[in-house]
Amino acid sequence: MNDRGMGSWTTRRARMTPERAALAQDGVATTYRELEVRATRLAHGLRLRGVERGDRVAYLGWNSVAFVETMFAVAKLGAVVVPLNTRLAAPETAFILADCAPRLLIADQGFDAVLDSGEVRALGLDLVGVDDRVRAGATTLGEIRESGSGTALDEPIALGDLFMIQYTSGTTGQPKGVMLTHGNITWNVYNLLVDMDVRSTEVALVTAPLFHTAALNQALFPVLLKGGTALIEAKWDPERALRLIEKDGVTMLFGVTSMYQSLALTPGFDTAELSSLRNALSGGAPIPVALLQTYRARGLNIIQGYGLTEASPGVTMLRDTDPGADGAKLGSAGTPCFFTDVRLTGDSGDTGEILVQGPNVSPGYWNRPDATAAAYEAGHWLHTGDLGRRDADGHLYIVDRLKDMFISGGENVYPAEVEQAIYAHAAVAECAVIGIPDRTWGEVGRAIVVLRPGAALTEAELLAFLDTRIARYKIPKSVVFVDELAHNASGKLIKARIRELHGAVNEENP
Numbered sequence: 252m253n254d255r256g257m258g259s260w261t262t263r264r265a266r267m268t269p270e271r272a273a274l275a276q277d278g279v280a281t282t283y284r285e286l287e288v289r290a291t292r293l294a295h296g297l298r299l300r301g302v303e304r305g306d307r308v309a310y311l312g313w314n315s316v317a318f319v320e321t322m323f324a325v326a327k328l329g330a331v332v333v334p335l336n337t338r339l340a341a342p343e344t345a346f347i348l349a350d351c352a353p354r355l356l357i358a359d360q361g362f363d364a365v366l367d368s369g370e371v372r373a374l375g376l377d378l379v380g381v382d383d384r385v386r387a388g389a390t391t392l393g394e395i396r397e398s399g400s401g402t403a404l405d406e407p408i409a410l411g412d413l414f415m416i417q418y419t420s421g422t423t424g425q426p427k428g429v430m431l432t433h434g435n436i437t438w439n440v441y442n443l444l445v446d447m448d449v450r451s452t453e454v455a456l457v458t459a460p461l462f463h464t465a466a467l468n469q470a471l472f473p474v475l476l477k478g479g480t481a482l483i484e485a486k487w488d489p490e491r492a493l494r495l496i497e498k499d500g501v502t503m504l505f506g507v508t509s510m511y512q513s514l515a516l517t518p519g520f521d522t523a524e525l526s527s528l529r530n531a532l533s534g535g536a537p538i539p540v541a542l543l544q545t546y547r548a549r550g551l552n553i554i555q556g557y558g559l560t561e562a563s564p565g566v567t568m569l570r571d572t573d574p575g576a577d578g579a580k581l582g583s584a585g586t587p588c589f590f591t592d593v594r595l596t597g598d599s600g601d602t603g604e605i606l607v608q609g610p611n612v613s614p615g616y617w618n619r620p621d622a623t624a625a626a627y628e629a630g631h632w633l634h635t636g637d638l639g640r641r642d643a644d645g646h647l648y649i650v651d652r653l654k655d656m657f658i659s660g661g662e663n664v665y666p667a668e669v670e671q672a673i674y675a676h677a678a679v680a681e682c683a684v685i686g687i688p689d690r691t692w693g694e695v696g697r698a699i700v701v702l703r704p705g706a707a708l709t710e711a712e713l714l715a716f717l718d719t720r721i722a723r724y725k726i727p728k729s730v731v732f733v734d735e736l737a738h739n740a741s742g743k744l745i746k747a748r749i750r751e752l753h754g755a756v757n758e759e760n761p
Contacts, residue, residue, distance in 0.1 A: 297330070306354040349374060380392065417431060428618065442611060447554070468564060504532070511542060534556065557584035687754050
Protein backbone atom coordinates (compact mmCIF):
# COMPACT_ATOMS: atom_id res chain seq x y z
CA MET A 252 0.00 0.00 0.00
CA ASN A 253 1.07 3.58 -0.69
CA ASP A 254 -0.73 4.77 2.45
CA ARG A 255 1.58 4.26 5.43
CA GLY A 256 -0.52 6.47 7.68
CA MET A 257 -3.43 6.21 10.09
CA GLY A 258 -6.02 6.07 7.31
CA SER A 259 -4.70 2.69 6.21
CA TRP A 260 -5.40 1.12 9.59
CA THR A 261 -9.05 0.39 8.83
CA THR A 262 -8.09 -1.14 5.47
CA ARG A 263 -5.44 -3.36 7.00
CA ARG A 264 -7.70 -4.45 9.87
CA ALA A 265 -10.64 -5.13 7.56
CA ARG A 266 -8.55 -7.59 5.53
CA MET A 267 -7.44 -9.37 8.73
CA THR A 268 -10.52 -9.45 10.96
CA PRO A 269 -13.44 -8.09 8.88
CA GLU A 270 -16.27 -9.44 11.02
CA ARG A 271 -14.84 -8.61 14.43
CA ALA A 272 -16.46 -5.68 16.23
CA ALA A 273 -14.25 -2.60 16.06
CA LEU A 274 -16.60 -0.17 17.80
CA ALA A 275 -19.78 -0.35 19.80
CA GLN A 276 -22.03 2.43 21.07
CA ASP A 277 -25.41 2.18 22.76
CA GLY A 278 -25.58 -1.52 21.97
CA VAL A 279 -24.87 -1.12 18.23
CA ALA A 280 -21.66 -2.72 16.94
CA THR A 281 -19.60 -1.65 13.93
CA THR A 282 -17.33 -4.31 12.44
CA TYR A 283 -13.91 -3.59 10.99
CA ARG A 284 -15.33 -4.21 7.51
CA GLU A 285 -18.13 -1.72 8.14
CA LEU A 286 -15.74 0.86 9.58
CA GLU A 287 -13.53 0.60 6.49
CA VAL A 288 -16.49 0.94 4.11
CA ARG A 289 -17.96 3.91 6.00
CA ALA A 290 -14.62 5.71 6.35
CA THR A 291 -13.82 5.17 2.67
CA ARG A 292 -17.18 6.45 1.47
CA LEU A 293 -16.93 9.42 3.81
CA ALA A 294 -13.45 10.22 2.52
CA HIS A 295 -14.74 10.29 -1.07
CA GLY A 296 -17.68 12.43 0.04
CA LEU A 297 -15.42 14.89 1.85
CA ARG A 298 -13.31 15.19 -1.29
CA LEU A 299 -16.44 16.04 -3.27
CA ARG A 300 -17.10 18.69 -0.61
CA GLY A 301 -13.72 20.24 -1.37
CA VAL A 302 -11.42 18.64 1.21
CA GLU A 303 -7.97 17.95 -0.19
CA ARG A 304 -4.56 16.90 1.10
CA GLY A 305 -3.35 19.23 3.84
CA ASP A 306 -6.77 20.82 4.44
CA ARG A 307 -7.92 21.01 8.04
CA VAL A 308 -11.22 19.46 9.13
CA ALA A 309 -12.37 20.62 12.57
CA TYR A 310 -14.66 18.41 14.66
CA LEU A 311 -16.72 19.71 17.59
CA GLY A 312 -18.57 16.83 19.14
CA TRP A 313 -18.97 14.15 21.77
CA ASN A 314 -17.28 10.77 21.68
CA SER A 315 -19.04 8.78 18.98
CA VAL A 316 -18.61 6.26 16.20
CA ALA A 317 -19.05 9.20 13.82
CA PHE A 318 -16.04 10.94 15.38
CA VAL A 319 -13.83 7.86 14.92
CA GLU A 320 -15.08 7.32 11.38
CA THR A 321 -14.36 10.97 10.51
CA MET A 322 -10.79 10.78 11.80
CA PHE A 323 -10.01 7.78 9.61
CA ALA A 324 -11.75 9.33 6.58
CA VAL A 325 -9.77 12.56 6.89
CA ALA A 326 -6.56 10.56 7.32
CA LYS A 327 -7.23 8.61 4.11
CA LEU A 328 -7.25 11.90 2.19
CA GLY A 329 -4.02 13.18 3.68
CA ALA A 330 -6.02 15.96 5.29
CA VAL A 331 -5.65 17.06 8.93
CA VAL A 332 -8.04 16.42 11.83
CA VAL A 333 -8.56 19.21 14.37
CA PRO A 334 -10.54 17.87 17.38
CA LEU A 335 -12.07 20.75 19.35
CA ASN A 336 -12.43 20.79 23.12
CA THR A 337 -16.16 20.61 23.80
CA ARG A 338 -15.75 22.57 27.03
CA LEU A 339 -14.40 25.77 25.53
CA ALA A 340 -16.35 29.01 25.41
CA ALA A 341 -17.23 30.61 22.06
CA PRO A 342 -14.32 33.11 21.95
CA GLU A 343 -11.83 30.33 22.69
CA THR A 344 -13.27 28.08 19.99
CA ALA A 345 -13.33 30.96 17.50
CA PHE A 346 -9.63 31.68 18.12
CA ILE A 347 -8.70 28.08 17.35
CA LEU A 348 -10.87 27.96 14.23
CA ALA A 349 -9.36 31.21 12.96
CA ASP A 350 -5.88 29.86 13.63
CA CYS A 351 -6.26 26.52 11.84
CA ALA A 352 -8.62 27.83 9.10
CA PRO A 353 -10.49 24.56 8.48
CA ARG A 354 -12.07 23.67 5.16
CA LEU A 355 -15.00 22.20 7.11
CA LEU A 356 -16.39 22.43 10.62
CA ILE A 357 -18.23 19.25 11.60
CA ALA A 358 -20.40 19.76 14.68
CA ASP A 359 -22.55 17.64 16.94
CA GLN A 360 -25.77 18.70 18.63
CA GLY A 361 -25.60 20.68 21.86
CA PHE A 362 -23.21 23.44 20.78
CA ASP A 363 -25.67 26.13 19.69
CA ALA A 364 -24.12 28.75 21.98
CA VAL A 365 -20.76 28.30 20.25
CA LEU A 366 -21.98 27.83 16.67
CA ASP A 367 -24.40 30.77 16.88
CA SER A 368 -21.94 33.14 18.53
CA GLY A 369 -20.88 36.19 16.59
CA GLU A 370 -17.23 35.21 16.80
CA VAL A 371 -17.74 31.82 15.13
CA ARG A 372 -20.34 32.98 12.61
CA ALA A 373 -17.99 35.76 11.48
CA LEU A 374 -15.54 33.12 10.26
CA GLY A 375 -18.02 31.98 7.60
CA LEU A 376 -17.08 28.32 7.89
CA ASP A 377 -18.71 25.51 5.93
CA LEU A 378 -20.74 23.76 8.64
CA VAL A 379 -21.63 20.07 8.48
CA GLY A 380 -23.87 18.51 11.11
CA VAL A 381 -23.18 15.10 12.60
CA ASP A 382 -26.93 14.63 12.11
CA ASP A 383 -29.98 16.74 11.20
CA ARG A 384 -30.43 18.04 14.76
CA VAL A 385 -27.47 20.43 14.58
CA ARG A 386 -28.82 23.15 12.29
CA ALA A 387 -31.84 23.21 10.01
CA GLY A 388 -30.84 22.89 6.37
CA ALA A 389 -27.20 22.03 7.09
CA THR A 390 -25.64 19.13 5.22
CA THR A 391 -25.15 16.11 7.47
CA LEU A 392 -22.23 13.74 7.80
CA GLY A 393 -24.48 10.91 6.64
CA GLU A 394 -25.37 12.77 3.45
CA ILE A 395 -21.70 13.38 2.69
CA ARG A 396 -20.94 9.71 3.26
CA GLU A 397 -23.76 8.62 0.98
CA SER A 398 -22.47 10.92 -1.77
CA GLY A 399 -19.12 9.13 -1.81
CA SER A 400 -18.18 5.95 -3.61
CA GLY A 401 -16.85 2.78 -2.06
CA THR A 402 -13.79 2.66 -4.30
CA ALA A 403 -10.68 1.91 -2.30
CA LEU A 404 -8.42 4.84 -1.50
CA ASP A 405 -4.65 4.47 -1.33
CA GLU A 406 -3.11 7.92 -1.24
CA PRO A 407 0.69 8.11 -0.87
CA ILE A 408 0.84 9.18 2.78
CA ALA A 409 4.08 9.00 4.75
CA LEU A 410 4.58 8.72 8.50
CA GLY A 411 6.05 12.22 8.50
CA ASP A 412 2.87 13.77 7.07
CA LEU A 413 0.65 15.78 9.38
CA PHE A 414 -2.39 13.91 10.73
CA MET A 415 -3.76 16.01 13.58
CA ILE A 416 -3.56 19.38 15.30
CA GLN A 417 -4.46 19.31 18.98
CA TYR A 418 -4.73 22.67 20.68
CA THR A 419 -3.29 23.15 24.13
CA SER A 420 -3.58 26.38 26.06
CA GLY A 421 -0.44 28.45 26.32
CA THR A 422 1.01 30.45 29.17
CA THR A 423 0.49 33.62 27.16
CA GLY A 424 -3.25 33.06 27.15
CA GLN A 425 -3.45 31.94 23.52
CA PRO A 426 -3.83 28.27 22.56
CA LYS A 427 -1.09 26.62 20.52
CA GLY A 428 -1.77 23.94 17.93
CA VAL A 429 0.41 20.89 18.57
CA MET A 430 1.15 19.20 15.25
CA LEU A 431 1.03 15.40 15.42
CA THR A 432 2.11 13.35 12.44
CA HIS A 433 0.94 9.90 11.41
CA GLY A 434 4.29 8.66 12.68
CA ASN A 435 4.04 10.43 16.04
CA ILE A 436 0.85 8.58 16.87
CA THR A 437 1.99 5.28 15.36
CA TRP A 438 5.17 5.28 17.44
CA ASN A 439 3.22 6.25 20.56
CA VAL A 440 0.97 3.24 20.00
CA TYR A 441 4.04 1.04 19.53
CA ASN A 442 5.37 2.33 22.85
CA LEU A 443 2.14 1.46 24.61
CA LEU A 444 1.99 -2.02 23.07
CA VAL A 445 5.51 -2.67 24.38
CA ASP A 446 4.63 -1.30 27.81
CA MET A 447 1.32 -3.13 28.21
CA ASP A 448 -0.22 -6.48 27.38
CA VAL A 449 -2.84 -5.23 24.91
CA ARG A 450 -4.59 -8.15 23.23
CA SER A 451 -6.74 -8.72 20.17
CA THR A 452 -9.57 -9.70 22.51
CA GLU A 453 -9.43 -6.36 24.33
CA VAL A 454 -12.71 -4.63 25.22
CA ALA A 455 -11.86 -1.03 26.04
CA LEU A 456 -14.28 1.37 27.66
CA VAL A 457 -13.58 4.74 26.01
CA THR A 458 -15.34 7.45 28.00
CA ALA A 459 -12.68 10.13 28.47
CA PRO A 460 -12.95 12.80 25.73
CA LEU A 461 -11.35 11.86 22.43
CA PHE A 462 -10.36 15.46 21.73
CA HIS A 463 -7.47 14.80 24.14
CA THR A 464 -4.43 12.74 23.15
CA ALA A 465 -4.67 10.53 26.21
CA ALA A 466 -7.92 8.65 25.56
CA LEU A 467 -7.36 8.76 21.81
CA ASN A 468 -3.78 7.59 21.61
CA GLN A 469 -3.50 5.55 24.81
CA ALA A 470 -6.77 3.65 24.56
CA LEU A 471 -8.69 3.87 21.26
CA PHE A 472 -5.91 3.59 18.66
CA PRO A 473 -3.90 0.85 20.43
CA VAL A 474 -7.01 -1.31 20.78
CA LEU A 475 -8.00 -0.82 17.14
CA LEU A 476 -4.48 -1.63 15.95
CA LYS A 477 -4.61 -4.91 17.87
CA GLY A 478 -8.09 -5.73 16.55
CA GLY A 479 -9.97 -5.35 19.81
CA THR A 480 -13.28 -3.61 20.48
CA ALA A 481 -13.75 -0.06 21.75
CA LEU A 482 -16.97 0.69 23.63
CA ILE A 483 -17.58 4.36 22.85
CA GLU A 484 -19.41 6.43 25.46
CA ALA A 485 -20.39 10.03 24.73
CA LYS A 486 -19.65 11.17 28.27
CA TRP A 487 -18.39 9.83 31.57
CA ASP A 488 -21.11 8.34 33.77
CA PRO A 489 -19.62 6.32 36.67
CA GLU A 490 -22.79 4.32 37.39
CA ARG A 491 -23.16 3.37 33.73
CA ALA A 492 -19.43 2.61 33.51
CA LEU A 493 -19.69 0.19 36.42
CA ARG A 494 -22.62 -1.58 34.73
CA LEU A 495 -20.76 -1.83 31.41
CA ILE A 496 -17.65 -3.25 33.06
CA GLU A 497 -19.75 -6.05 34.55
CA LYS A 498 -22.12 -6.61 31.60
CA ASP A 499 -19.66 -6.41 28.70
CA GLY A 500 -16.57 -7.80 30.39
CA VAL A 501 -14.52 -4.64 29.92
CA THR A 502 -10.81 -5.45 30.00
CA MET A 503 -9.29 -1.99 29.57
CA LEU A 504 -10.14 1.42 31.00
CA PHE A 505 -8.56 4.84 30.72
CA GLY A 506 -9.39 7.67 33.10
CA VAL A 507 -8.17 10.75 34.89
CA THR A 508 -8.11 11.11 38.68
CA SER A 509 -11.63 12.53 39.00
CA MET A 510 -13.05 9.64 36.95
CA TYR A 511 -11.42 6.98 39.10
CA GLN A 512 -12.49 8.89 42.19
CA SER A 513 -16.15 9.05 41.13
CA LEU A 514 -16.13 5.39 40.10
CA ALA A 515 -14.80 4.37 43.52
CA LEU A 516 -17.58 6.38 45.19
CA THR A 517 -20.34 4.83 43.07
CA PRO A 518 -22.75 2.64 45.05
CA GLY A 519 -21.90 -1.00 44.40
CA PHE A 520 -18.22 -0.42 43.61
CA ASP A 521 -17.11 -2.48 46.60
CA THR A 522 -19.01 -5.55 45.42
CA ALA A 523 -18.98 -5.06 41.62
CA GLU A 524 -17.49 -7.80 39.45
CA LEU A 525 -14.27 -6.23 38.19
CA SER A 526 -12.29 -9.38 37.43
CA SER A 527 -12.40 -8.78 33.66
CA LEU A 528 -10.39 -5.55 34.01
CA ARG A 529 -6.72 -6.21 33.23
CA ASN A 530 -5.52 -2.76 32.19
CA ALA A 531 -6.49 0.50 33.88
CA LEU A 532 -4.52 3.53 32.74
CA SER A 533 -4.45 7.02 34.18
CA GLY A 534 -3.38 10.33 32.75
CA GLY A 535 -3.65 14.08 33.23
CA ALA A 536 -2.33 14.22 36.79
CA PRO A 537 -0.85 11.90 39.43
CA ILE A 538 -3.42 9.84 41.30
CA PRO A 539 -3.30 10.11 45.11
CA VAL A 540 -1.70 7.05 46.69
CA ALA A 541 -4.82 6.52 48.84
CA LEU A 542 -6.95 6.16 45.71
CA LEU A 543 -4.42 3.79 44.14
CA GLN A 544 -4.68 1.66 47.26
CA THR A 545 -8.48 1.67 47.05
CA TYR A 546 -8.24 0.04 43.62
CA ARG A 547 -5.50 -2.31 44.73
CA ALA A 548 -7.87 -3.53 47.42
CA ARG A 549 -10.21 -4.50 44.58
CA GLY A 550 -7.38 -6.35 42.85
CA LEU A 551 -6.72 -3.67 40.23
CA ASN A 552 -3.49 -1.76 39.67
CA ILE A 553 -3.94 1.61 37.98
CA ILE A 554 -1.03 2.14 35.62
CA GLN A 555 0.40 5.63 35.97
CA GLY A 556 2.71 7.51 33.68
CA TYR A 557 3.79 10.93 32.55
CA GLY A 558 3.08 12.54 29.23
CA LEU A 559 1.98 15.64 27.37
CA THR A 560 0.21 16.44 24.13
CA GLU A 561 3.50 17.25 22.41
CA ALA A 562 4.66 13.64 22.99
CA SER A 563 1.45 12.06 21.64
CA PRO A 564 1.35 11.79 24.80
CA GLY A 565 3.37 8.96 26.39
CA VAL A 566 6.78 9.75 27.89
CA THR A 567 7.19 7.42 30.89
CA MET A 568 5.18 4.65 32.50
CA LEU A 569 5.17 2.79 35.80
CA ARG A 570 4.23 -0.62 34.46
CA ASP A 571 2.46 -3.00 36.81
CA THR A 572 5.24 -5.54 36.16
CA ASP A 573 8.01 -3.11 37.17
CA PRO A 574 9.86 -3.80 40.43
CA GLY A 575 8.38 -1.64 43.16
CA ALA A 576 5.21 -0.78 41.22
CA ASP A 577 3.18 -2.38 44.00
CA GLY A 578 4.84 -0.43 46.80
CA ALA A 579 8.19 1.34 46.87
CA LYS A 580 7.73 3.10 43.53
CA LEU A 581 4.04 3.89 43.98
CA GLY A 582 3.61 7.54 43.03
CA SER A 583 6.48 7.47 40.56
CA ALA A 584 5.90 8.28 36.88
CA GLY A 585 8.06 5.27 36.02
CA THR A 586 10.77 4.94 33.38
CA PRO A 587 10.86 6.11 29.74
CA CYS A 588 8.72 4.36 27.15
CA PHE A 589 10.65 2.02 24.85
CA PHE A 590 11.23 4.35 21.87
CA THR A 591 11.36 7.56 23.93
CA ASP A 592 14.29 9.19 25.70
CA VAL A 593 14.18 11.49 28.71
CA ARG A 594 16.81 13.65 30.34
CA LEU A 595 16.83 16.37 32.96
CA THR A 596 18.52 19.70 32.42
CA GLY A 597 21.94 19.47 33.98
CA ASP A 598 21.61 15.65 33.90
CA SER A 599 23.13 15.47 37.37
CA GLY A 600 20.40 13.33 38.86
CA ASP A 601 19.07 16.26 40.84
CA THR A 602 15.86 18.13 40.06
CA GLY A 603 15.77 19.64 36.59
CA GLU A 604 13.47 20.40 33.70
CA ILE A 605 12.27 17.30 31.87
CA LEU A 606 13.39 17.10 28.23
CA VAL A 607 11.99 14.49 25.83
CA GLN A 608 12.91 13.17 22.41
CA GLY A 609 11.63 10.32 20.28
CA PRO A 610 9.60 9.53 17.15
CA ASN A 611 6.41 10.21 19.14
CA VAL A 612 7.41 13.84 19.81
CA SER A 613 5.63 16.54 17.79
CA PRO A 614 7.62 18.47 15.17
CA GLY A 615 6.27 21.72 16.60
CA TYR A 616 3.35 24.16 16.77
CA TRP A 617 1.03 25.12 13.96
CA ASN A 618 1.79 28.60 12.60
CA ARG A 619 4.12 29.24 15.55
CA PRO A 620 7.76 28.98 14.44
CA ASP A 621 8.74 31.20 17.38
CA ALA A 622 7.13 28.89 19.91
CA THR A 623 8.60 25.84 18.15
CA ALA A 624 12.11 27.28 18.22
CA ALA A 625 11.75 28.16 21.90
CA ALA A 626 10.49 24.70 22.87
CA TYR A 627 13.07 22.52 21.13
CA GLU A 628 16.73 22.23 22.06
CA ALA A 629 19.10 21.15 19.30
CA GLY A 630 16.04 20.70 17.10
CA HIS A 631 14.71 17.56 18.76
CA TRP A 632 14.83 17.71 22.57
CA LEU A 633 11.47 19.07 23.72
CA HIS A 634 11.44 21.31 26.77
CA THR A 635 8.36 20.17 28.70
CA GLY A 636 8.32 23.00 31.22
CA ASP A 637 7.95 20.41 33.98
CA LEU A 638 10.40 19.76 36.78
CA GLY A 639 11.34 16.22 37.69
CA ARG A 640 13.88 14.16 39.57
CA ARG A 641 15.15 10.62 39.09
CA ASP A 642 15.98 8.11 41.77
CA ALA A 643 18.90 5.71 41.73
CA ASP A 644 16.86 3.18 39.71
CA GLY A 645 16.02 5.70 37.00
CA HIS A 646 12.39 6.21 38.02
CA LEU A 647 11.06 9.68 37.29
CA TYR A 648 9.15 11.73 39.85
CA ILE A 649 7.29 14.87 38.82
CA VAL A 650 8.24 17.67 41.19
CA ASP A 651 6.61 20.85 39.92
CA ARG A 652 5.66 22.77 36.80
CA LEU A 653 7.77 25.59 35.52
CA LYS A 654 4.84 27.13 33.72
CA ASP A 655 2.52 27.45 36.76
CA MET A 656 0.01 25.25 34.98
CA PHE A 657 -2.27 23.12 37.12
CA ILE A 658 -4.52 20.21 36.16
CA SER A 659 -8.17 20.17 37.12
CA GLY A 660 -10.09 16.99 36.40
CA GLY A 661 -7.58 16.03 33.74
CA GLU A 662 -7.77 19.40 31.99
CA ASN A 663 -4.77 21.70 31.77
CA VAL A 664 -5.46 25.14 33.25
CA TYR A 665 -3.00 27.94 32.56
CA PRO A 666 -3.22 30.82 35.06
CA ALA A 667 -2.17 33.45 32.50
CA GLU A 668 -5.20 32.62 30.37
CA VAL A 669 -7.58 32.86 33.32
CA GLU A 670 -5.90 36.03 34.58
CA GLN A 671 -6.38 37.61 31.18
CA ALA A 672 -10.13 36.96 31.40
CA ILE A 673 -10.30 38.37 34.94
CA TYR A 674 -8.49 41.53 33.88
CA ALA A 675 -11.36 42.23 31.49
CA HIS A 676 -13.52 43.19 34.50
CA ALA A 677 -13.47 46.93 35.05
CA ALA A 678 -13.19 46.58 38.84
CA VAL A 679 -9.99 44.50 38.76
CA ALA A 680 -6.64 46.25 39.16
CA GLU A 681 -4.44 43.17 39.47
CA CYS A 682 -4.86 39.44 39.86
CA ALA A 683 -3.04 36.14 40.15
CA VAL A 684 -4.47 32.64 39.72
CA ILE A 685 -3.05 29.61 41.51
CA GLY A 686 -4.04 25.97 41.79
CA ILE A 687 -5.02 24.54 45.15
CA PRO A 688 -5.65 20.88 46.09
CA ASP A 689 -9.17 19.53 45.69
CA ARG A 690 -10.51 16.10 46.63
CA THR A 691 -12.67 15.73 43.55
CA TRP A 692 -10.74 17.45 40.78
CA GLY A 693 -7.15 17.07 41.98
CA GLU A 694 -6.66 20.82 41.75
CA VAL A 695 -8.94 23.82 41.25
CA GLY A 696 -8.24 27.46 40.64
CA ARG A 697 -8.19 30.27 43.18
CA ALA A 698 -8.08 33.89 42.06
CA ILE A 699 -6.25 36.43 44.21
CA VAL A 700 -7.62 39.84 43.25
CA VAL A 701 -6.76 43.47 43.95
CA LEU A 702 -9.62 45.88 43.19
CA ARG A 703 -9.32 49.34 41.71
CA PRO A 704 -9.68 52.19 44.23
CA GLY A 705 -13.33 52.71 45.07
CA ALA A 706 -14.48 49.62 43.16
CA ALA A 707 -16.72 46.95 44.64
CA LEU A 708 -16.91 43.32 43.51
CA THR A 709 -18.01 40.07 45.12
CA GLU A 710 -16.80 36.55 44.48
CA ALA A 711 -20.15 35.58 42.97
CA GLU A 712 -20.11 38.57 40.63
CA LEU A 713 -16.63 37.85 39.35
CA LEU A 714 -17.32 34.14 38.78
CA ALA A 715 -20.54 35.02 36.93
CA PHE A 716 -18.56 37.48 34.81
CA LEU A 717 -16.14 34.71 33.78
CA ASP A 718 -18.92 32.33 32.81
CA THR A 719 -19.18 32.19 28.95
CA ARG A 720 -15.84 34.00 28.64
CA ILE A 721 -13.72 30.96 29.41
CA ALA A 722 -14.50 27.27 29.80
CA ARG A 723 -16.12 26.47 33.11
CA TYR A 724 -13.35 24.11 34.22
CA LYS A 725 -10.98 27.08 34.00
CA ILE A 726 -13.12 29.32 36.19
CA PRO A 727 -11.66 29.54 39.71
CA LYS A 728 -13.65 27.89 42.48
CA SER A 729 -12.77 30.62 44.97
CA VAL A 730 -11.72 34.28 45.04
CA VAL A 731 -9.64 36.05 47.65
CA PHE A 732 -9.64 39.85 47.68
CA VAL A 733 -6.43 41.47 48.94
CA ASP A 734 -4.93 44.95 49.16
CA GLU A 735 -1.76 44.01 47.26
CA LEU A 736 0.10 41.13 45.64
CA ALA A 737 3.71 40.13 46.15
CA HIS A 738 6.15 41.45 43.50
CA ASN A 739 9.86 41.13 42.97
CA ALA A 740 12.25 44.00 42.34
CA SER A 741 11.45 44.08 38.63
CA GLY A 742 7.72 44.23 39.30
CA LYS A 743 6.91 40.63 38.41
CA LEU A 744 4.47 38.67 40.53
CA ILE A 745 6.10 36.24 42.95
CA LYS A 746 3.84 33.23 42.46
CA ALA A 747 5.63 31.17 45.12
CA ARG A 748 4.91 33.82 47.75
CA ILE A 749 1.32 34.20 46.57
CA ARG A 750 0.79 30.45 46.91
CA GLU A 751 2.35 30.55 50.36
CA LEU A 752 0.01 33.33 51.50
CA HIS A 753 -3.20 32.30 49.77
CA GLY A 754 -2.92 28.61 48.86
CA ALA A 755 -4.43 27.19 52.05
CA VAL A 756 -7.31 24.79 51.49
CA ASN A 757 -10.69 25.55 53.04
CA GLU A 758 -11.73 23.52 56.07
CA GLU A 759 -14.74 22.14 54.25
CA ASN A 760 -12.53 20.85 51.42
CA PRO A 761 -9.34 19.48 53.07
